[in-house]
Amino acid sequence: MGLAAAGGLLAAPGVSTAGAADLFYERTVMTAADARCGLFEPQIAAALAAGQAQARGAAIRAGAGKDTLARIERRAKAKAAAADCRSGDLQLAADRVRDAFAGYSQLARMTYPGEMAEWRADRAAGTAARWRLQQSTRFGWDQMTFGLAGRGGANALMAVATFSDGRAPYAARLIVRDAGVTLGPYLDARGQKLSHLPLARRLPPPAGQRTYAAEARSPAGSDLLPKGARTGWAFRFPAEAAQVLSQLDPREAIAVEFLFAGDGGDAARRAYVEVGDFAAGRAFLQVANR
Numbered sequence: 345m346g347l348a349a350a351g352g353l354l355a356a357p358g359v360s361t362a363g364a365a366d367l368f369y370e371r372t373v374m375t376a377a378d379a380r381c382g383l384f385e386p387q388i389a390a391a392l393a394a395g396q397a398q399a400r401g402a403a404i405r406a407g408a409g410k411d412t413l414a415r416i417e418r419r420a421k422a423k424a425a426a427a428d429c430r431s432g433d434l435q436l437a438a439d440r441v442r443d444a445f446a447g448y449s450q451l452a453r454m455t456y457p458g459e460m461a462e463w464r465a466d467r468a469a470g471t472a473a474r475w476r477l478q479q480s481t482r483f484g485w486d487q488m489t490f491g492l493a494g495r496g497g498a499n500a501l502m503a504v505a506t507f508s509d510g511r512a513p514y515a516a517r518l519i520v521r522d523a524g525v526t527l528g529p530y531l532d533a534r535g536q537k538l539s540h541l542p543l544a545r546r547l548p549p550p551a552g553q554r555t556y557a558a559e560a561r562s563p564a565g566s567d568l569l570p571k572g573a574r575t576g577w578a579f580r581f582p583a584e585a586a587q588v589l590s591q592l593d594p595r596e597a598i599a600v601e602f603l604f605a606g607d608g609g610d611a612a613r614r615a616y617v618e619v620g621d622f623a624a625g626r627a628f629l630q631v632a633n634r
Contacts, residue, residue, distance in 0.1 A: 364402035368413070369420050371396035374441050376424035383438040391449040392441060394627035398456070401594040401621050405459075410528060454628055458620030459539050459595065463491070465625040471495055474567050477625045483615040485509075487570040490600060490617050492586065492626065499629065501586040503600045504564045505615070506576035513602035513613075515558060516579040519547065520588055520598045522554035529593035538595065543616035546597035556585040577602075590623040 375396050378384050384392065403413060427434050452468040465477045476499050478491035485508035492499040503516060521530060530548035533541055547553070558579035569576045579600075589598065596619045601612045 364399055364406045365408050365412070365416060368396065368399040368403045368408075369416050371399050372417055372420035373423050374437060376421045377427055377429075377434060377438075380424060381427075381429035381434070383434075384441065387449040388442055388445050390627070390630045391445040394624055394630070395445065395448070397590075397627045398621055398624035401624060404594055454625070456621035456625050458618045460543055461618045461620065463620055463622060463625045465628045467629050472567065473565065476629050477622070479617055479620070480570060481615055481617065483613060486613060486615070487573060487576075488600065488615040489568065489570045490615070491622075492629065493568055501581045501583065501589075502568070502578060503558075503581070503615075504568045504570065504576055504578045505600075505602060506564075506570055506573035507602075507613075510575075511604055513561075513577060513604050515561065515603045517558065517601050517603070518556040518581050518585055518598065519553050519601060520556070520585070521548050521592060521596060522552055523588075523591065524554075526552045529596045531595060543597035543618055546595065546618075547599055547616070554588070556581050586626065589619065590626055592619045592622075594618075594620050594622075 371392060374383075375389075375392055378389055378392070383389075400413065403416075408416075452466065454465045456463040456465070461479050461481065463477055463479050464475075466474065467476065473493065473495045475489065476492045476494060478489050478493075480487070480489045482488075486505060488503055488505040490503045491501070493502045493504075494500055501518075503518070505513075505516075507513075526548060530546070530552060531538060531541060532545040534545075558581055560580040562578050564576040564578040568578060579602075592598070597616045598619060599614050599616050601614045604611045604613070
């Protein structure tokens with residue numbers, strides 16, 4: 345495929361699973377070409393990176409495995425490495441990227457649908473603290489909002505929960521798959537259609553898990569509380585956990601456990617979050633910070 349044939353880039357910002365691997369290839373070619381040749385201004389480059397992450401997630405959902413994606417990425421980078429930065433072919437492809445992503449780079453909000461839940465991204469200007477990337481869920485009678493929150497360009501990975509019985513957790517921990525000891529995502533289908541697989545069966549057994557303890561705990565401000573809640577508790581997790589989450593398979597789940605002290609020992613309540621397009625949403629937020 346010639347560089348100027350990167351017509352699939354015109355699909356920004358949406359990505360369908362059909363042809364997702366080709367779209368991931370095209371966006372990876374142009375991301376690598378930009379790194380070599382300085383083709384784009386920062387906002388377009390950041391928007392392209394967000395679109396590349398979204399295409400990668402769509403390709404995985406369409407059935408592309410880890411090895412397949414690695415081959416696509418190597419082939420794309422080799423294509424970019426062989427391109428002449430001054431060629432008309434490359435400049436035409438770059439013009440198409442600019443046309444496709446110029447409007448996308450100006451968007452303030454995006455929604456990234458998943459199989460079980462969605463991520464909502466908000467990079468609108470403002471100084472007030474608010475959710476920048478969030479997924480909401482109910483667990484039992486309780487509610488949680490999880491994602492990136494903050495003001496300006498400073499965002500923290502947080503969980504904010506409200507508990508129907510008014511109890512206050514003394515700690516929280518984030519549970520993710522440990523990529524260092526697992527070969528890939530743990531999707532316990534057991535004959536069930538994967539798209540209908542409950543989130544609780546998308547997290548590996550304890551031996552394949554990695555846990556991050558919350559770094560801070562405080563009463564939640566009203567601007568971050570789940571919808572309809574009057575009180576709740578906010579927990580902040582290490583920045584490293586956001587990077588780890590960005591690298592997981594979009595079909596996976598993570599969990600947040602809230603710990604309560606009781607007469608019979610500690611008790612935990614667990615909420616699940618679909619990984620989905622967290623990486624794409626996180627990259628989308630970076631466009632406003634360039």
